[in-house]
Amino acid sequence: MVAKPSTLLVYVRVVIGRALPWVAVLAFCAWFFSLEASHDRAWSPEQSRLARASIEGDRVHLTNVRSFRWRSEGEADERWVERELSLADVTGLDVIVSSWGWRDLVHTIVSFTVRDADPIAISIESRREVGEPFDPIRGALRQYEILDVVADEEDLFTLRAVHRGERLWLYRTSTEPQVARRLLRHYLEELESIADQPAFYDSFSRNCSTATRAHVAAVGVEDTWDWRVVLNGHVDELLYERGLLDGSRSLEELRRESEITERVRALDGTPGFSSALREGVPTPR
Helix, strand or coil: CCCCCCHHHHHHHHHHHHHHHHHHHHHHHHHHHHCCCCCCCCECHHHCCCCEEEEECCEEEEEEEECCEEEECCEEECCEEEEEEEHHHEEEEEEEEEECCCCCCCEEEEEEEECCEEEEEEEEEEECECCCCCCHHHHCCCCCEEEEEEECHHHHHHHHHHHCCCEEEEEECCCCHHHHHHHHHHHHHHHHHHHHCCCECECCCECCCHHHHHHHHHCCCCCCCCHHHCCHHHHHHHHHHCCCCCCCCCHHHHHHHHECHHHHHHHCCCCCHHHHHHCCCCCCC
16 A cells, blocks of 8 residues: 655645745845946946046037947948037937848937038947847846947948848938937936946846937937837837828838938948938927
């Protein structure tokens, strides 16, 4: 006759069985919240430096502005430059959408136009170490720091359109100059904050689109939550509905006329890159 387990043993097994999932959850939380963001890692060359901004009144001095000239996705003539500008010369902003083939998820870049000077483009990215690929699951698990890449447009756009094979759209917005100036100031204050205190990227709550929305809200612009902030492949539709893009044509027409992929490839290495890029791109009236 097979002996039956004692009542106590059965009870212990039940308790352990019920407790194990909670132990696993607690262990995960302990690991997750023990992680600390750092600037001290073996970063990929294009993400090795932190942009810095010194603001005195209306004057802005930028250092570590990236101005690479790419020979391939992994090789470039590396150049980091400084920029001086007055916030009073900021005239507006454009939104650039970069797609690698997913319909619902894209990368967004904000580019601030400056009177008589090249635009200042800001790309909010996950900061990766040498040879480290991007993975959205890892991006939700505190495996990447967040980085504001401040660069010239030729650097950012040719890397994506020419060497990564991505498609790009440049949407000119009706953002008022004073709003664009407040927004740029807030971006620059944030990158200074990150330079002083590293922070994690998050695939869902702190990425290129959700962080931009946080900037917009912080400068007092009304911006109600919308699902297209998360599924940002539809961000052009959102901007169109809110009257920030050229409304004189349909959204489909606007998309066709705002795609700059082939133009970026043709203008690679051409002087006056940013000005030539905008020729013929629809502008809100």
